[in-house]
Amino acid sequence: MWHGRVQGLGGLSTVLDVKVxxxxxxxxxxxxxxxxxxxxxxxxxxRAIQRKVxxxxxxxxxxxxxxxxxxxxxxxxxxxNGASSATISASLKGEQTIDYKLRARAGQRMSVKLxxxxxxxxxxxxxxxxxxxxIFVGSSDGNEWSGxxxxxxxxTVRVYLMxxxxxxxxxxxxxxTVGIAGFxx
Numbered sequence: 768m769w770h771g772r773v774q775g776l777g778g779l780s781t782v783l784d785v786k787v788x789x790x791x792x793x794x795x796x797x798x799x800x801x802x803x804x805x806x807x808x809x810x811x812x813x814r815a816i817q818r819k820v821x822x823x824x825x826x827x828x829x830x831x832x833x834x835x836x837x838x839x840x841x842x843x844x845x846x847x848n849g850a851s852s853a854t855i856s857a858s859l860k861g862e863q864t865i866d867y868k869l870r871a872r873a874g875q876r877m878s879v880k881l882x883x884x885x886x887x888x889x890x891x892x893x894x895x896x897x898x899x900x901x902i903f904v905g906s907s908d909g910n911e912w913s914g915x916x917x918x919x920x921x922x923t924v925r926v927y928l929m930x931x932x933x934x935x936x937x938x939x940x941x942x943x944t945v946g947i948a949g950f951x952x
Contacts, residue, residue, distance in 0.1 A: 838862075844869040844924070844945050852878075852946030859888075859926065861936040866893075867924040871916050871947050878913040878946040879924055881905065885939035887932035895920025 844867045846853045859865055871877060881890050889905030895918055903912040906929060916922070928939055 839864045839866050839925070841866045841868060843867075846947075851948055852944060854942060854944045856940075856942050857926075858938060858940040859928065860938045861928070862933040864925060864927045867926065867943065867945065868921050869924075869945065869947070870921050872919045872950070873916055875916050875947050875949040876913065877916055877922065878944075878948070879903075879911070880944045881910040881926065881941055883910070883939050883941040885928065885932060885937055885941075887929040887937065888939035888941055889927060889929065890943070891925045891927075893923040893925060894918060895922060897923070901925070 840863065842855075842865060844853050844855070855867065857865070877892070879890060879892060881888065889910060890903075891901040891905060892903040892912060892914075893899075893901050894916075902914065905912070924943065924945055926941065926943060927933075928937060932939075
């Protein structure tokens with residue numbers, strides 16, 4: 768399933784932002800040449816968009832299968848009184864996955880940063896109620912994220928090793944910093 772929004776119609780090119788559920792909820796920006804200026808029909812443009820979305824779906828399926836598939840351990844994130852962030856030092860090994868849970872409100876801004884001894888150590892951010900659809904996927908976007916939260920509830924920061932590292936039973940020592948700013952509403 769995918770959702771899209773189009774920007775820049777009639778300019779030098781059309782930009783299509785595509786959110787593909789199979790790619791863990793990531794937005795992808797696809798730039799398409801100006802079909803009208805090149806004499807293409809609406810149907811040709813739709814077929815080109817469908818091809819690009821199909822590629823995104825394939826890439827998303829590949830990215831989601833690259834995450835280690837071991838048991839998931841759940842740990843709460845607790846802020847000290849008056850603090851707006853918490854830093855956790857821990858390690859994981861092989862197919863171990865750790866879900867750090869915290870409650871936040873719509874309109875607040877969350878920031879997450881992971882520093883690790885292992886380059887195959889990443890995190891995802893999952894919104895309330897989600898099992899596997901993330902609003903941020905570290906393996907494709909890096910180990911630092913900040914974003915405005917869209918809904919109230921319990922958010923999950925999932926820390927893991929990529930499947931290749933997990934199969935080699937590698938270890939990662941890491942520091943995870945999670946912050947919440949604003950009052951929400």
